[in-house]
Amino acid sequence: MSDALPIGREGGRGRVRGKWPLGVAFCLPLIVGLLSLTIYPVVMSFYYSLTDYPIFDPPKWVGLGNYVELSRDPRFWLSLWNTGCYALFAVPLGMVIGLLLALLLNMKIRGMAFYRTLFFLPTIVPMVASAVIWNQILSPQHGLLNEMLRYVGMPEAWVPGWLSDENWSKPALVLMSLWGAGGGMVMYLAALQDVPQDLYDSASLDGANAWHRLLHITLPMISPILMFTFVMGLIGAMQYFSQAFIMTGGGPWDSTLFYSLNLFNTAFSEYRLGYASAMAWILFAIVLGLTWVVMKLSNRMVYYHS
Amino acid sequence: MHLKSWQTWVATLVLTALSVLFTLPFIWMLSTSLKVPETIQSAYMDLVPRAPVIDVDGREMRVRPMMEKNGEQEVQVYDEKGELGETLRVTPGQIRQRLWLHTANYSEGIRAFPFVAYLMNTLMICVLCVVGTVLSCSLVAYGLTWVTWRGREPLFWVMLSTMMLPAQVTMIPLFLTFKHLGWINTILPLVVPSFLGNAFFIFLLRQFYRSIPRDLVEAARIDGCSELRIWAQLMVPLSRPALAVVALFTFIGAWNDFLGPLIYLMDERKYTLSIGLAMYQNQYSAEWGQMMAMSLLMTVPIILLFFFTQKTFIQGVKLSGIKG
Numbered sequence: 001m002s003d004a005l006p007i008g009r010e011g012g013r014g015r016v017r018g019k020w021p022l023g024v025a026f027c028l029p030l031i032v033g034l035l036s037l038t039i040y041p042v043v044m045s046f047y048y049s050l051t052d053y054p055i056f057d058p059p060k061w062v063g064l065g066n067y068v069e070l071s072r073d074p075r076f077w078l079s080l081w082n083t084g085c086y087a088l089f090a091v092p093l094g095m096v097i098g099l100l101l102a103l104l105l106n107m108k109i110r111g112m113a114f115y116r117t118l119f120f121l122p123t124i125v126p127m128v129a130s131a132v133i134w135n136q137i138l139s140p141q142h143g144l145l146n147e148m149l150r151y152v153g154m155p156e157a158w159v160p161g162w163l164s165d166e167n168w169s170k171p172a173l174v175l176m177s178l179w180g181a182g183g184g185m186v187m188y189l190a191a192l193q194d195v196p197q198d199l200y201d202s203a204s205l206d207g208a209n210a211w212h213r214l215l216h217i218t219l220p221m222i223s224p225i226l227m228f229t230f231v232m233g234l235i236g237a238m239q240y241f242s243q244a245f246i247m248t249g250g251g252p253w254d255s256t257l258f259y260s261l262n263l264f265n266t267a268f269s270e271y272r273l274g275y276a277s278a279m280a281w282i283l284f285a286i287v288l289g290l291t292w293v294v295m296k297l298s299n300r301m302v303y304y305h306s
Numbered sequence: 307m308h309l310k311s312w313q314t315w316v317a318t319l320v321l322t323a324l325s326v327l328f329t330l331p332f333i334w335m336l337s338t339s340l341k342v343p344e345t346i347q348s349a350y351m352d353l354v355p356r357a358p359v360i361d362v363d364g365r366e367m368r369v370r371p372m373m374e375k376n377g378e379q380e381v382q383v384y385d386e387k388g389e390l391g392e393t394l395r396v397t398p399g400q401i402r403q404r405l406w407l408h409t410a411n412y413s414e415g416i417r418a419f420p421f422v423a424y425l426m427n428t429l430m431i432c433v434l435c436v437v438g439t440v441l442s443c444s445l446v447a448y449g450l451t452w453v454t455w456r457g458r459e460p461l462f463w464v465m466l467s468t469m470m471l472p473a474q475v476t477m478i479p480l481f482l483t484f485k486h487l488g489w490i491n492t493i494l495p496l497v498v499p500s501f502l503g504n505a506f507f508i509f510l511l512r513q514f515y516r517s518i519p520r521d522l523v524e525a526a527r528i529d530g531c532s533e534l535r536i537w538a539q540l541m542v543p544l545s546r547p548a549l550a551v552v553a554l555f556t557f558i559g560a561w562n563d564f565l566g567p568l569i570y571l572m573d574e575r576k577y578t579l580s581i582g583l584a585m586y587q588n589q590y591s592a593e594w595g596q597m598m599a600m601s602l603l604m605t606v607p608i609i610l611l612f613f614f615t616q617k618t619f620i621q622g623v624k625l626s627g628i629k630g
Contacts, residue, residue: 019454019455020455020456022453023449023453023456024455024457026445026448026449026537027446027449027457027461029445029446029502029503030446030450030461030502031461033442033499033503034468036483037502040479041478041480041483042471042475042476044479044482045475045478045479048478101324104320107313107314109314109321117616118328118329119325119328120620121332121609121612122328122331124558125608125609126562126580126604126605126608127564127580128562128579128581128584128601128604129583129601129605130601131587132587132598133331133334133598133601136334136338136594137334144330144334144351147351148351151351182328239472239473242565245564245568245584246564246584260474267477267478279474280472280475281475283475284471284474288470
């Protein structure tokens with residue numbers, strides 16, 4: 001231990017071998033962080049999920065009681081359903097729009113950098129600020145969107161109530177999420193620029209039209225990044241929280257009671273920490289399961305070159 | 307791809323249409339932030355901020371339309387300070403809609419919000435998070451790349467595997483820990499974790515450190531440099547572009563963070579812009595103009611930052627995708 005820090009001299013070979021105290025010293029922030037911010041909380045969270053823990057009393061062991069109760073809890077199932085609906089539309093639609101933008105920008109059009117900046121900007125707008133903007137755009141009476149619908153002649157009975165109508169609240173949030181499609185666009189654009197030009201040239205010589213080139217060259221070549229954004233999008237959508245918390249609070253009629261919102265309310269409004277921990281573990285299991293399924297599928301569907 | 311000219315035209319047309327759609331929320335935010343409350347409630351799709359005015363003794367005065375009876379309209383006149391004054395009866399024809407930039411939304415919003423105090427709180431958290439993250443992540447990345455030791459690979463894999471963990475799993479125990487430490491209602495739970503590394507940024511920096519030529523590090527070691535000096539005088543200067551990505555993303559993450567302040571900050575005076583704006587929206591939901599003005603003030607710094615660091619930014623987004 002005496003020659004531990006901070007010497008790295010090893011004569012001519014210049015290698016630091018077996019200097020574990022030195023490695024530990026450099027990685028100390030990470031080690032402390034993993035232990036205190038991840039591993040300890042994960043273990044405790046699992047323990048809490050097996051207890052009844054109203055914040056002001058000590059946890060009381062209930063075994064799998066919370067999980068059994070969850071399986072019979074209609075609000076749990078409802079929040080899972082709402083989240084699934086949201087993810088099922090928001091993620092693929094966001095990808096399609098991001099890909100469309102990227103394909104258009106990849107056509108070597110004048111002002112490409114300008115358009116790229118423009119489409120990317122919404123993704124860095126603070127979430128709370130965009131919630132304020134969209135609250136006003138989606139406002140049923142004088143919101144921009146409904147005024148536009150009326151302007152193009154939509155009958156008043158058809159004009160949606162968006163966030164105040166339980167059938168339209170989820171589509172409204174999906175629509176709002178599409179404003180951020182530019183994040184995926186930047187990644188797709190980078191991937192598109194890596195597709196070798198000679199692939200397109202030889203395909204054109206063989207008589208492939210634009211549609212065939214897209215389907216048989218472009219999409220397979222960028223499928224790894226498509227798969228990556230799909231998985232990350234799903235994981236993100238499963239944890240969808242802040243927009244719903246700010247804009248709807250879960251309403252109307254619990255139509256935007258998403259999984260993480262339900263979890264947050266259970267923990268920090270009802271102070272049922274054990275029950276909320278069980279919900280967190282089910283979320284973790286769902287995220288792992290989804291990732292596993294997508295990875296399995298991707299072995300068949302994704303083309304990894306090199 | 308080689309394109310025919312009509313294809314370029316169609317693509318440009320579609321892009322222009324889409325860019326109008328994507329820009330519209332920004333324009334709407336700007337225009338609403340400059341509208342008087344009466345107009346927000348009634349002006350149909352008008353992007354130009356206007357206000358009703360009448361002529362009084364040859365001067366244009368802004369008015370608030372009130373009751374209408376017997377073909378006459380009652381209006382209340384605003385004085386120079388924007389306070390409601392005397393009530394007048396006019397014919398509807400006398401009221402005109404005129405371009406009116408209602409900057410009072412900004413001045414009143416800044417006072418009521420209170421914007422400056424929240425800005426200071428936010429900046430404090432952002433700066434501490436950036437310092438902590440850059441420092442800890444670059445140190446750890448060095449230890450995981452250039453120091454050969456036995457626990458290195460296992461530690462790296464444990465770190466990577468935690469990236470899949472949803473924040474909801476650790477949220478409750480962390481809240482309880484910080485509560486026991488007496489850190490609730492302080493900024494400590496929001497900044498201290500950033501001094502303890504971040505898996506994604508460490509991964510990103512490690513990729514970058516690996517691309518630095520081995521000979522450089524070896525030469526420094528032969529010259530008798532300590533590892534700490536190699537990190538400080540070789541690795542940090544060489545990895546400045548990657549560190550810029552880490553700093554930028556950390557800053558924006560802290561600026562935009564909502565869940566953290568929501569859980570840990572109770573005292574209104576300690577609020578950040580993000581939580582402050584959300585609470586403000588709940589309290590003053592009718593003050594659309596002021597809320598838009600505050601949203602705009604919260605967004606503009608981030609957009610300016612983006613324009614000044616655009617290259618770093620796009621690079622960072624690409625890097626975050628390449629890891630997949």
